[in-house]
Amino acid sequence: MAIEDFDVVVAGGGPAGSTLAALTAMRGHKVLVLEKERFPRYQIGESLLPSTVHGVCRLLGLTEELAEAGFTVKRGGTFRWGATPEPWTFSFSVSPHISGPTSFAYQVERSRFDELLLNNARRKGAEVREECAVTEVIEGEEGRAAGVRYTTADGAEHEVRAQFVVDASGNRSRLHSKVGGERKYSDFFRSLALFGYFEGGKRLAAPNSGNILSVAFDSGWFWYIPLSPTLTSVGAVVRRELAEKIQGDREKAMTALIAECPLISEYLADATRVTSGPYGELRIRKDYSYHQTSFWRPGMILIGDAACFVDPVFSSGVHLATYSGLLAARSINSVLSGDLDEKAALTEFEARYRREYGVFYEFLVSFYEMHRDEESYFWQAKKVTRNNHTELESFVDLVGGVSSGEQALTSSTSGRLRSRSAEFAAAVEEVAASDDGNMVPMFKSTVVKQVMAEGGQVQMRAMLGQDAEPEVPLFPGGLVASPDGMSWQPYRPA
Numbered sequence: 001m002a003i004e005d006f007d008v009v010v011a012g013g014g015p016a017g018s019t020l021a022a023l024t025a026m027r028g029h030k031v032l033v034l035e036k037e038r039f040p041r042y043q044i045g046e047s048l049l050p051s052t053v054h055g056v057c058r059l060l061g062l063t064e065e066l067a068e069a070g071f072t073v074k075r076g077g078t079f080r081w082g083a084t085p086e087p088w089t090f091s092f093s094v095s096p097h098i099s100g101p102t103s104f105a106y107q108v109e110r111s112r113f114d115e116l117l118l119n120n121a122r123r124k125g126a127e128v129r130e131e132c133a134v135t136e137v138i139e140g141e142e143g144r145a146a147g148v149r150y151t152t153a154d155g156a157e158h159e160v161r162a163q164f165v166v167d168a169s170g171n172r173s174r175l176h177s178k179v180g181g182e183r184k185y186s187d188f189f190r191s192l193a194l195f196g197y198f199e200g201g202k203r204l205a206a207p208n209s210g211n212i213l214s215v216a217f218d219s220g221w222f223w224y225i226p227l228s229p230t231l232t233s234v235g236a237v238v239r240r241e242l243a244e245k246i247q248g249d250r251e252k253a254m255t256a257l258i259a260e261c262p263l264i265s266e267y268l269a270d271a272t273r274v275t276s277g278p279y280g281e282l283r284i285r286k287d288y289s290y291h292q293t294s295f296w297r298p299g300m301i302l303i304g305d306a307a308c309f310v311d312p313v314f315s316s317g318v319h320l321a322t323y324s325g326l327l328a329a330r331s332i333n334s335v336l337s338g339d340l341d342e343k344a345a346l347t348e349f350e351a352r353y354r355r356e357y358g359v360f361y362e363f364l365v366s367f368y369e370m371h372r373d374e375e376s377y378f379w380q381a382k383k384v385t386r387n388n389h390t391e392l393e394s395f396v397d398l399v400g401g402v403s404s405g406e407q408a409l410t411s412s413t414s415g416r417l418r419s420r421s422a423e424f425a426a427a428v429e430e431v432a433a434s435d436d437g438n439m440v441p442m443f444k445s446t447v448v449k450q451v452m453a454e455g456g457q458v459q460m461r462a463m464l465g466q467d468a469e470p471e472v473p474l475f476p477g478g479l480v481a482s483p484d485g486m487s488w489q490p491y492r493p494a
């Protein structure tokens with residue numbers, strides 16, 4: 001059989017892969033997506049952030065289709081977390097980065113959302129082949145990846161060549177190691193999640209009825225995500241030592257965990273667990289945080305969960321997946337058009353992606369540090385003070401020197417994390433204590449500002465295009481997005 005040639009071959013048609021495929025196909029490149037499953041397929045990760053909806057999805061031309069899909073509108077997150085006994089709310093509309101009509105996201109059934117993105121990649125010109133599992137990266141000359149081998153449902157083996165091989169095959173990727181380096185796990189975040197679906201659960205009062213509700217309890221924390229007026233995704237994140245307990249009888253384990261958490265028990269008091277169809281199973285996933293020490297080598301790029309993952313408490317997974325798809329697409333578009341060399345374009349991709357991952361990593365460490373529970377093993381293990389400083393510090397340093405400017409001001413990474421967390425906790429207490437729910441103090445805290453900043457920038461560029469304020473590089477000597485947001489260009493100060 002003749003070997004086919006493409007500009008780009010993508011392993012995996014999840015949010016990362018389909019974003020990259022669409023954005024490179026829109027520039028006229030010949031793109032192939034190989035997806036192991038047939039869509040729609042189940043996936044966890046249902047709570048989105050605004051930058052995915054109003055930034056990347058707008059660039060993808062999906063704004064109207066998303067609005068018509070009828071997904072639950074998410075105005076923010078409501079948390080029973082930290083020192084205050086009453087739940088407090090983080091609302092996107094107060095963020096200075098994304099205020100206005102785009103200050104919301106969606107709660108999505110991933111089977112529908114992912115299919116919409118993959119079909120869009122097709123419409124934009126990418127060829128998509130489902131039930132095709134990539135098995136191997138083909139090596140070219142001088143250490144360059146040159147294509148992939150894949151197997152179709154009938155067991156037949158195929159080979160395609162491409163200038164760029166993109167691994168977007170998720171957390172269980174079998175290709176990621178081919179980029180070089182290693183996958184490093186963070187000890188701090190090693191937990192397990194047990195999750196299922198319920199019909200008839202209670203809703204938060206309007207206007208927060210579409211919010212994600214996150215509730216800390218002794219053994220960990222719960223997510224409670226309203227996917228429709230009646231369907232709710234409910235998951236418990238617990239310490240990994242409970243693995244045996246939750247794997248034995250999942251139903252019993254779920255019932256016992258719910259009983260441990262009064263607020264979730266109250267919300268599920270009149271609900272019944274879905275026991276048939278794609279939502280009928282109680283599933284378990286490790287939610288260990290990790291990152292590959294390299295995100296690219298000549299001819300090969302990692303995006304989405306294949307590259308890195310950070311704890312799910314702030315719904316960053318799909319944001320990092322689609323954001324990395326956008327960054328890598330800009331780099332590929334710039335190289336294939338002959339405007340930039342590969343090293344310059346992919347160094348920008350990796351620096352930005354690593355930085356965004358690092359921003360969320362630090363935010364989440366602060367978020368856990370803020371919760372006060374002196375007795376519980378789960379919460380003790382999530383304290384910066386109780387952790388192996390060397391491990392945590394070297395991980396934070398590895399993920400990318402998030403705030404190198406400020407780093408010099410504090411004696412150590414853990415010192416910085418603790419002071420950030422204290423600042424954030426104080427802001428949350430101020431918000432919780434205010435009569436009118438004024439959230440401004442929260443958006444003034446360093447970690448929150450950082451975590452919203454780059455997403456806000458992507459959103460701005462997608463909405464305003466040529467009219468957006470000129471960007472400045474994120475790193476000295478770095479590149480900036482082109483006015484249409486689809487490639488990189490050198491920075492030219494006005």
Ligand code: FAD
Nearest residue numbers: 012014015016036045047134169170193304305312317318
């Ligand atoms: P995936 O969505 O995993 O897609 C990868 C695709 O590659 C799949 O379709 C797979 O079939 C395909 N594939 C795999 N191997 C091959 C192969 N060899 N060849 C071809 N195709 C292949 N994120 C959020 O944003 N919000 C949340 O609320 C949230 N909650 C989470 C809760 C838990 C417990 C966990 C563990 C994660 C959560 N996430 C959440 C994270 C989210 O699930 C992921 O970050 C997101 O799905 C990553 O997208 P992706 O495109 O990189 O990978």
